[in-house]
Amino acid sequence: MAAVRELEYRPHLLAQGLRSQRTHSIGFTLSDISNPVLAEVVTGAERRLRVAGYSLLLTDAEGNAELDASAIVLLEQRRVDGYLLSLADEHQAKTAEVLRQLDVPMVLLDRDLPAGVTAARVCFDHRAGMGAAVEHLLTLGHRRIALITGGPRRPARQRRAAIEEKLAEHGDGASCSVYEGDFSIDYGSRAATEIIHADPRSTAIIAAGNMLMHGALRAMHDLGMHVGDEVSFVGCDDVAIAQLHQPPIAVVRRDNRGLGERAAELLLAELETDVQPADIVLPTEFVARPSCGPAQS
Numbered sequence: 001m002a003a004v005r006e007l008e009y010r011p012h013l014l015a016q017g018l019r020s021q022r023t024h025s026i027g028f029t030l031s032d033i034s035n036p037v038l039a040e041v042v043t044g045a046e047r048r049l050r051v052a053g054y055s056l057l058l059t060d061a062e063g064n065a066e067l068d069a070s071a072i073v074l075l076e077q078r079r080v081d082g083y084l085l086s087l088a089d090e091h092q093a094k095t096a097e098v099l100r101q102l103d104v105p106m107v108l109l110d111r112d113l114p115a116g117v118t119a120a121r122v123c124f125d126h127r128a129g130m131g132a133a134v135e136h137l138l139t140l141g142h143r144r145i146a147l148i149t150g151g152p153r154r155p156a157r158q159r160r161a162a163i164e165e166k167l168a169e170h171g172d173g174a175s176c177s178v179y180e181g182d183f184s185i186d187y188g189s190r191a192a193t194e195i196i197h198a199d200p201r202s203t204a205i206i207a208a209g210n211m212l213m214h215g216a217l218r219a220m221h222d223l224g225m226h227v228g229d230e231v232s233f234v235g236c237d238d239v240a241i242a243q244l245h246q247p248p249i250a251v252v253r254r255d256n257r258g259l260g261e262r263a264a265e266l267l268l269a270e271l272e273t274d275v276q277p278a279d280i281v282l283p284t285e286f287v288a289r290p291s292c293g294p295a296q297s
Helices: 002-007 013-020 036-051 066-077 093-101 126-139 153-170 185-197 210-222 240-244 256-273
Strands: 025-030 055-060 082-086 106-109 120-124 144-150 175-181 204-207 232-236 250-254 279-282 284-287
Touching: 025 036, 025 066, 036 055, 036 082, 036 256, 055 066, 066 082, 066 093, 082 256, 106 256, 120 256, 126 153, 126 204, 126 232, 126 250, 126 284, 144 153, 144 185, 144 210, 153 175, 175 185, 185 204, 185 210, 204 210, 210 232, 210 240, 256 279
Parallel strands: 025 055, 025 082, 082 106, 106 120, 120 279, 144 175, 144 204, 204 232, 232 250
Antiparallel strands: 250 284
16 A cells, blocks of 8 residues: 555556446436536535545436437446436437336436336425415415426426416415426526516416526516516526525525435445335425515506
């Protein structure tokens, strides 16, 4: 060991991998690395894997579900020991087929489990936080709510279901207009513009995703709308724009770094102790802020 230190010897990791049949690398397939939420998820996963002696290889589908399958195949060729998967669309036929053929552990992050695929999952309970947000809006007197949604199916589906369930429970004619499209800043802006120009206009807007929130706020600023007074607004994820906007934006908040950490822990457990795949559900919460005010007639 003294000679190792003196010569500053560094092991040849590729040679070690050939001998052990382990590369000590994990593949992480991302739906869109430009999404700041996914950057937080990656940070949490990489931190946990680094402590365990694993490196992380990232691929980015740029929001294009057609690229998910090729990214997984590329990581398979790199002989990664396992996968973390935050896919653009896990229901895409080619992607599901590639996943069924993998023979190493994998963990899906906030996604549905495709038929025939055995994998662990870490998901958020989107219904709880969104349900609390709608309850808050109803308490403030809002009866015409607009939802801007899109993106990965499981989160979008759960958020919409929570809104519809709360409105049905309230039972006094409250309604929700749904604007579904691309999970992007541009679509958030277009949808918010359409909502503001509608007659009658919704008194509250929910943007179900941080990129949709960003676009919607940009549109309302351009239109001269006073958030919190002329229209109430709820976003998703406590990203910088929500905290720095004036007034601050009410959000459905989740622990994105925690999602990455727990996903990495599940994967390490499978790699190192051969446990069976498991599901973990993490909470979400509603954070009330001045962007929500009493309904304006």
